[in-house]
Amino acid sequence: MDEINLMEISNLDKSFGGLSAVQDFNFQIAENELVGLIGPNGAGKTTVFNLITGVYKPDKGSIMFKGENLVGLLPYTICARGVARTFQNIRLFNDLTVLDNVKIATHKDVPYGLMGAILRSPGFFRGEEEIEKEALKYLEIFNLKDKKDELAKNLPYGEQRRIEIVRALATKPLLLILDEPAAGMNPQETQDLMELIRYIRHEFNLTILLIEHDMSLVMGVCERLYVLDYGQVIAEGPPAEIRSNKRVIEAYLGEDVG
Amino acid sequence: MLEFTQQIVNGLSLGAIYALIALGYTMVYGIIKLINFAHGDIMMVGAFVGYFSLTLLGTNIFVAMIAAMVTCAVFGVLIEKIAYRPLRNATRIAALITAIGVSLFLEYITIFLLGPSQKVFPESAFPIKAYAVGGLSILNKDVFVFVLAVALMLILQYIIKWTKTGKAMRAVSLDREAAVLMGISVDKTISITFAIGSALAAAAGVMLGIYYNTINPLMGIIPGLKAFVAAVLGGIGIIPGAMVGGFVMGLLETMVSGYGNSLYRDAVAFGVLIFILLIKPSGIFGEDTGEKV
Amino acid sequence: MQKVKNKWRKFASEILILAAIFTLVQYLVTAGLLNQYFQINLASMCINVILAVSLSLINGFTGQLSLGHAGFMAVGAYVAAIMTNMLDLPFIIGILAACLAAGLAGFIIGVPTLRLKGDYLAIATLALGEIIRVTLQNIDYVNGPAGIMGISKLSTWPWLFGGVVLTVVVIVNLVNSSYGRAIISVREDEVAAELMGINTTKYKVLAFAIGAMFAGLAGALYAHYFYIIKPETFNFLKSFDILVMVVLGGLGSTTGAIIAAVSITALTAALQPFPAIRMILYALILIIVMIYRPQGLMGNKELSMKTFGRIWGGRN
Numbered sequence A: 001m002d003e004i005n006l007m008e009i010s011n012l013d014k015s016f017g018g019l020s021a022v023q024d025f026n027f028q029i030a031e032n033e034l035v036g037l038i039g040p041n042g043a044g045k046t047t048v049f050n051l052i053t054g055v056y057k058p059d060k061g062s063i064m065f066k067g068e069n070l071v072g073l074l075p076y077t078i079c080a081r082g083v084a085r086t087f088q089n090i091r092l093f094n095d096l097t098v099l100d101n102v103k104i105a106t107h108k109d110v111p112y113g114l115m116g117a118i119l120r121s122p123g124f125f126r127g128e129e130e131i132e133k134e135a136l137k138y139l140e141i142f143n144l145k146d147k148k149d150e151l152a153k154n155l156p157y158g159e160q161r162r163i164e165i166v167r168a169l170a171t172k173p174l175l176l177i178l179d180e181p182a183a184g185m186n187p188q189e190t191q192d193l194m195e196l197i198r199y200i201r202h203e204f205n206l207t208i209l210l211i212e213h214d215m216s217l218v219m220g221v222c223e224r225l226y227v228l229d230y231g232q233v234i235a236e237g238p239p240a241e242i243r244s245n246k247r248v249i250e251a252y253l254g255e256d257v258g
Numbered sequence B: 001m002l003e004f005t006q007q008i009v010n011g012l013s014l015g016a017i018y019a020l021i022a023l024g025y026t027m028v029y030g031i032i033k034l035i036n037f038a039h040g041d042i043m044m045v046g047a048f049v050g051y052f053s054l055t056l057l058g059t060n061i062f063v064a065m066i067a068a069m070v071t072c073a074v075f076g077v078l079i080e081k082i083a084y085r086p087l088r089n090a091t092r093i094a095a096l097i098t099a100i101g102v103s104l105f106l107e108y109i110t111i112f113l114l115g116p117s118q119k120v121f122p123e124s125a126f127p128i129k130a131y132a133v134g135g136l137s138i139l140n141k142d143v144f145v146f147v148l149a150v151a152l153m154l155i156l157q158y159i160i161k162w163t164k165t166g167k168a169m170r171a172v173s174l175d176r177e178a179a180v181l182m183g184i185s186v187d188k189t190i191s192i193t194f195a196i197g198s199a200l201a202a203a204a205g206v207m208l209g210i211y212y213n214t215i216n217p218l219m220g221i222i223p224g225l226k227a228f229v230a231a232v233l234g235g236i237g238i239i240p241g242a243m244v245g246g247f248v249m250g251l252l253e254t255m256v257s258g259y260g261n262s263l264y265r266d267a268v269a270f271g272v273l274i275f276i277l278l279i280k281p282s283g284i285f286g287e288d289t290g291e292k293v
Numbered sequence C: 001m002q003k004v005k006n007k008w009r010k011f012a013s014e015i016l017i018l019a020a021i022f023t024l025v026q027y028l029v030t031a032g033l034l035n036q037y038f039q040i041n042l043a044s045m046c047i048n049v050i051l052a053v054s055l056s057l058i059n060g061f062t063g064q065l066s067l068g069h070a071g072f073m074a075v076g077a078y079v080a081a082i083m084t085n086m087l088d089l090p091f092i093i094g095i096l097a098a099c100l101a102a103g104l105a106g107f108i109i110g111v112p113t114l115r116l117k118g119d120y121l122a123i124a125t126l127a128l129g130e131i132i133r134v135t136l137q138n139i140d141y142v143n144g145p146a147g148i149m150g151i152s153k154l155s156t157w158p159w160l161f162g163g164v165v166l167t168v169v170v171i172v173n174l175v176n177s178s179y180g181r182a183i184i185s186v187r188e189d190e191v192a193a194e195l196m197g198i199n200t201t202k203y204k205v206l207a208f209a210i211g212a213m214f215a216g217l218a219g220a221l222y223a224h225y226f227y228i229i230k231p232e233t234f235n236f237l238k239s240f241d242i243l244v245m246v247v248l249g250g251l252g253s254t255t256g257a258i259i260a261a262v263s264i265t266a267l268t269a270a271l272q273p274f275p276a277i278r279m280i281l282y283a284l285i286l287i288i289v290m291i292y293r294p295q296g297l298m299g300n301k302e303l304s305m306k307t308f309g310r311i312w313g314g315r316n
């Protein structure tokens, strides 16, 4: 790697009880890159995401993000440093409106103080307007503006997945990590999602790391892939290389690799 | 040292009673995740059934205890059917409020029917004798309570470990859906759990009557709360945890009354609870399971 | 521009309604048209509204099951009574000190315990509330179990009304801001909230401390209305009473908490002539309401002018 990496993970280990979920995981992602993390069920992909975002603490290893080690930081601090994610099992704020879901993600940069809120200062009203405009801007991009007043739980699955991306985006991340963003979507929706991912990456100058089972999506948008099996990286490289990698084919044994 | 041993002896029988009540809390919690705040009041009902069996029917203490256990088992099943079952899929807090309602209902219906004053357990039902053993003074009622409570706990262990019913109870606690698929009747299993838990509470109620010599309609509140603390202390939902927690509470209580200010008795018990939760947030035997994301 | 105008119109109409209610009751009191019985119940209502709304911030909006609210009320009641009765300081100082002390107690208790979840938090807060009570029982300066007697009756209608308005305005404004959304996100999904940049611990403690602070206010008003405070008054059953109001009103609904607090106080007063069956009926109502409406009266919705408008078919 000659350019500076946005994130560099070295020797990451994590086990649950006796089960080694992630083992000696090494990984780099450069600024503005779009990288995919694939692997069979239970390979440890989501665990890697959980380690990066501070949900779990690694047993060993470091996660350097813009020159700072994220290990040991609390999840909200990691988010403030510029890492945002979506969840494999959708975790929206179900009883709140779509708009509020997105607004919450902007809270870390709230433009007025607690006293201002309680006393309803002019700054509060200005700030609320700003927040709303911002949230609507993101919803607009994902074509969800007219759903803004619906409760998150009442929307169809595909839309919930997209709201999760909007919500993550609203935290203004540098690195966006997506856990199976196309799960449960039909081919047309998946196609549209690919377009969107490409678009937001350029529009917001994002670096993106995604887990995906849908090989057409992975091969279509990712510039580089990491393949995880039993917690270990078994291959790394551009999609074309991965497609013909023997170990990868073995790992997927019978699963459709492309 | 002798003094200390004496306190332990005194604490064991109280601890055994707390453990019996705590078992009911923990079993119900394990199976439907409900803090059954009415559990202490079931114990009170048991104490009254025992009392009337002794006084009105003139039975001996064993018959009184069995009468109390059977009556309360029926009560427990009915309460679950009428009040808790409709809320099985509602929020936990709604069920909690219902339990508070049931608790108040049992307390005040008893006051309405029997008056608020306390009743004295008949002396003749259990003549108190003191034995001197190696410098210690041991009361026959303490021995009786302790032995009986431990026997009940052993029977419970047997039921849970070795019988089909016990296996069904464990299965429903672990994974209700899977239990249904295995052909276990969830409703029936929950009913049985309430029956067993309530019967144990009833036994504890009669024992408390012997232990303190008086009973009253509000007698379930404080021991109920302490037993609940005991269940949480041991790790709520975990049966051996409830037993250990009960003994810890009983011993602590007698130690504090014996050595310090008895006014602080309750505060110390709660203090220990908080201390343990802060170092081990899911109780002594609880597993700290992080949420899977 | 239109928006700003609407905002002011709404604000002005709210002020007008509040002023009308205040003046009406004030008139009834001074003209002697409101007898002692109604006055006492009115005071209880105000105090219960403050308690319910403040607990609803913790239990309803933040989703943290607290069973120790009466403990904070006790702190407020005792601190205020000490200030006015024993140190001869003005009532307002007593109230401020009560709020401060209760809020501080909330903060100190909240920091370690709010790491606990669900039922474990519930029992820990219950235990801490009881520890506060037992501690008061053991302090000779405040007469132990006998409590403080002969507290001056300073909680007049303006104070009670002011207390209610302050509590409701602060909590409603807080909840309807970005800070409130952060607080609600903790209830909805703590893990997701944390990962979206919300310092969940901070907001849990914040909500807990603010809720405790207003419980302290309620305690101060209570002490200066009912002359006597005893540790026993603030036991865990009192916390249950407050919780019942919040849940019956609907978790996450301030108007629900207010309606429930008012109606339960009224119901208790109405049942006063039948002491024998009062608690039995109360218990049955609890059970029946929960079985048929487990989400409470209002669910997590709010009753607003708009709702009335819709019901009456008036303009929006």
Ligand SMILES: Nc1ncnc2c1ncn2[C@@H]1O[C@H](COP(=O)(O)OP(=O)(O)OP(=O)(O)O)[C@@H](O)[C@H]1O
Pocket: A016, A019, A021, A039, A040, A041, A042, A043, A044, A045, A046, A047, A048, A088, B290, B291, B292, B293
């Ligand atoms: N909190 C946890 N406690 C115990 N085991 C866990 C936990 N989280 C993950 N695991 C285990 O670690 C392993 C890797 O899980 P992980 O969710 O990372 O897999 P994955 O690659 O994301 O799989 P999938 O494609 O099914 O989402 C699995 O065996 C899983 O059961």
Ligand SMILES: [Mg+2]
Pocket: A045, A046, A047, A088
């Ligand atoms: Mg996964």
